[in-house]
Amino acid sequence: MNSKKSTKNSKKLIKGIAASPGIAIGRVFIWDSEEYTISKHSISENKLMLEISRFEYSLIKTRSEILEIQNQISKEMGVEHAEIFNAHLLVLEDRMLIEEVINKIRKEKVNVEHAFVVVIKKYAEIFSKMDDEYLRERLADIQDVGKRIIRNLLGKQKQGLAELKEKVVVVGTNLSPSDTALMHKEKVVGFATDMGGRTSHTAILARSGEIPAVVGLKTITPFVKNGDIIIIDGNSGNVIINPQKAVIKKYQKEKKKFQDFEKGLSRFKSLPAITKDGRSIVIGANIEFPEELPSVIAHGAQGIGLYRTEFMYLNRTDVPTEEEHFQAYKKVAQTLKKNPAVIRTLDIGGDKFVSHLEIPREMNPLMGRRAIRFCLARPDIFKTQLRGILRASVYGNLKIMYPMISGLVELRQANEILREVMHEFKRKRIAFDKDIEVGIMIEVPSAALIADILAKEVSFFSIGTNDLIQYALAVDRINEKIAYLYEPAHPAVLRLIKSVIDAGHNAGIWVGMCGEMAAEPVFTLLLLGLGLDEFSASAVSVPEIKKIIRSVNFEQAQAIASKILLFESSEEIQKYATAKLSELITNSKK
Amino acid sequence: MTNPIQKIEKKVRILNETGLHARPAAIFVQVANKFNSEISVKKGKQTVNGKSIMGILMLAAGLGQQVTICAEGVDAQLAVEELEKLLLNNEQ
Numbered sequence: 001m002n003s004k005k006s007t008k009n010s011k012k013l014i015k016g017i018a019a020s021p022g023i024a025i026g027r028v029f030i031w032d033s034e035e036y037t038i039s040k041h042s043i044s045e046n047k048l049m050l051e052i053s054r055f056e057y058s059l060i061k062t063r064s065e066i067l068e069i070q071n072q073i074s075k076e077m078g079v080e081h082a083e084i085f086n087a088h089l090l091v092l093e094d095r096m097l098i099e100e101v102i103n104k105i106r107k108e109k110v111n112v113e114h115a116f117v118v119v120i121k122k123y124a125e126i127f128s129k130m131d132d133e134y135l136r137e138r139l140a141d142i143q144d145v146g147k148r149i150i151r152n153l154l155g156k157q158k159q160g161l162a163e164l165k166e167k168v169v170v171v172g173t174n175l176s177p178s179d180t181a182l183m184h185k186e187k188v189v190g191f192a193t194d195m196g197g198r199t200s201h202t203a204i205l206a207r208s209g210e211i212p213a214v215v216g217l218k219t220i221t222p223f224v225k226n227g228d229i230i231i232i233d234g235n236s237g238n239v240i241i242n243p244q245k246a247v248i249k250k251y252q253k254e255k256k257k258f259q260d261f262e263k264g265l266s267r268f269k270s271l272p273a274i275t276k277d278g279r280s281i282v283i284g285a286n287i288e289f290p291e292e293l294p295s296v297i298a299h300g301a302q303g304i305g306l307y308r309t310e311f312m313y314l315n316r317t318d319v320p321t322e323e324e325h326f327q328a329y330k331k332v333a334q335t336l337k338k339n340p341a342v343i344r345t346l347d348i349g350g351d352k353f354v355s356h357l358e359i360p361r362e363m364n365p366l367m368g369r370r371a372i373r374f375c376l377a378r379p380d381i382f383k384t385q386l387r388g389i390l391r392a393s394v395y396g397n398l399k400i401m402y403p404m405i406s407g408l409v410e411l412r413q414a415n416e417i418l419r420e421v422m423h424e425f426k427r428k429r430i431a432f433d434k435d436i437e438v439g440i441m442i443e444v445p446s447a448a449l450i451a452d453i454l455a456k457e458v459s460f461f462s463i464g465t466n467d468l469i470q471y472a473l474a475v476d477r478i479n480e481k482i483a484y485l486y487e488p489a490h491p492a493v494l495r496l497i498k499s500v501i502d503a504g505h506n507a508g509i510w511v512g513m514c515g516e517m518a519a520e521p522v523f524t525l526l527l528l529g530l531g532l533d534e535f536s537a538s539a540v541s542v543p544e545i546k547k548i549i550r551s552v553n554f555e556q557a558q559a560i561a562s563k564i565l566l567f568e569s570s571e572e573i574q575k576y577a578t579a580k581l582s583e584l585i586t587n588s589k590k
Numbered sequence: 591m592t593n594p595i596q597k598i599e600k601k602v603r604i605l606n607e608t609g610l611h612a613r614p615a616a617i618f619v620q621v622a623n624k625f626n627s628e629i630s631v632k633k634g635k636q637t638v639n640g641k642s643i644m645g646i647l648m649l650a651a652g653l654g655q656q657v658t659i660c661a662e663g664v665d666a667q668l669a670v671e672e673l674e675k676l677l678l679n680n681e682q
Contacts, residue, residue, distance in 0.1 A: 090616060090619070090643045091643065091644065094642045094643055094644050094645075095639055095641045095642045096638065096639040096641075096642030096644055096645045097642065097644055099639075123644055126648060127647075127648075130650065138647060142644070
């Protein structure tokens with residue numbers, strides 16, 4: 001998309017992975033490299049008290065800052081997002097830390113900044129060496145609070161995005177879920193990160209918020225400083241730092257073009273996803289928070305194909321209560337009315353670590369005790385969530401989905417726990433939807449291969465391509481060195497998908513897909529042709545998928561799928577699928 | 591009449607399943623801060639301020655380990671009793 005000319009005209013162009021479509025032009029805000037140089041100087045005896053009161057003043061100021069942000073975040077995003085700051089307050093009020101700093105100022109007669117940095121570094125070092133994930137996570141809290149205090153000591157301004165006044169492009173090494181939870185979304189017009197892939201947290205968040213993003217840039221942070229002008233091209237994956245006026249103009253035009261394209265798609269939002277010859281497809285959206293529902297509805301999704309409930313467990317020091325689960329699911333059920341919402345039970349482990357559950361560190365967390373395995377080991381936590389879902393089930397059309405099922409025993413154990421909760425409800429006369437559909441994610445290759453066996457005991461399948469691909473191809477999607485091997489169009493992946501759809505249909509159950517692959521227009525015809533009944537993707541992808549489905553006959557799509565299954569490499573498949581898609585778009589324009 | 595200043599020491603074997611980590615540590619510190627007495631906790635050779643979350647976390651005391659709670663002040667007796675209860679509480 002980007003011609004060589006613009007490369008020459010711009011100061012610096014870096015190529016990354018296009019993670020969320022659209023173009024952003026704005027000023028850089030560096031998220032994670034706040035390093036201050038602290039000098040040491042001695043303080044005369046009669047000024048020591050003044051130095052100590054400076055410290056106390058900075059603690060008070062920091063405390064009111066944290067309380068204010070906590071308040072703001074709980075108002076905007078809900079109390080659960082604000083929980084992380086309780087840990088920050090505990091560190092801030094820590095007597096041992098405060099006394100040690102004051103003693104150091106008195107004994108060594110040094111400036112408070114120096115004393116504080118030495119003490120906080122000492123603690124940070126002790127915590128970083130601890131052999132306990134929870135304690136190592138506290139390190140982040142200590143550093144966070146430490147930076148805030150130093151900033152106040154130095155009288156520096158500007159911190160979190162929550163406090164930003166102007167719109168910015170956030171640039172950072174990597175953004176964790178707790179970083180992004182603090183971001184004031186209206187103020188962020190784009191993201192650019194050194195690490196990450198299309199399915200990393202930043203990418204998913206950016207797509208759901210319709211914010212252009214480029215990730216996996218490797219070395220963007222060292223090349224920018226706060227206030228630089230930056231262009232993010234979330235369509236091509238290009239990022240340009242301090243471009244010349246002509247380049248900015250060119251991208252302003254591109255931006256306009258993209259917005260017009262989006263507008264052109266908008267008429268598909270309210271139309272059903274039905275092929276020319278009448279095959280009706282369900283298009284759902286993936287969400288992480290009930291707050292995303294307005295966007296889901298605005299984009300014309302007919303329900304939720306994947307509700308990632310684990311985000312309810314992040315950034316807090318305890319486990320969500322049954323009531324919290326109930327309130328969240330009730331809101332979803334009531335908002336969607338008859339439209340379905342598939343609630344995936346807790347899927348933690350891997351890159352979504354939950355500190356308070358004290359999960360021991362594992363050598364290989366993606367193949368460790370995560371998702372349903374964790375829930376089966378902790379039925380107390382699992383049941384709390386199931387109770388919340390069942391109680392909310394009377395308010396709409398909820399479905400339960402277990403993640404990461406790898407065999408029949410796990411499925412039966414999970415169902416047994418669900419049955420226990422249902423019996424308890426009957427005994428206590430608590431109302432719930434007795435016909436609630438229970439399905440499973442197909443994301444482990446073993447489950448895909450025995451889909452015919454599993455199909456007999458569930459109401460639906462939803463193929464989770466992100467994990468299915470990485471397990472089937474033995475590729476860690478976050479590892480940049482091998483990211484090129486992460487190929488959704490790998491013939492092995494397509495065979496697995498086909499056999500899952502066929503097995504589901506033979507058993508008379510519906511089969512959906514909730515991975516990123518369902519959101520890729522280039523695969524829509526193929527998946528439609530393979531017989532997929534439901535697509536669930538980020539809300540923004542919905543209109544385009546609808547448009548593609550509405551422009552073909554089912555038979556045509558089947559022919560394309562059959563042809564694709566004969567190819568031997570993903571390059572051929574990708575090329576053919578791309579050609580067929582552009583053929584379709586050109587024809588529909590005529 | 592005011593209570594005299596007391597110094598109370600008590601050895602406790604931790605029965606709380608998660609030890610003095612995470613939430614239990616936070617609760618311990620919150621309870622300790624309610625008291626007027628100076629409170630310290632000792633494990634082996636390490637002694638930390640019982641009113642400091644970082645101190646308690648650094649002890650990394652787990653289930654089955656022995657710690658000594660020490661309180662000095664007017665409400666030392668009550669402080670040691672309440673804090674001991676937390677460490678012996680083996681419910682979730």
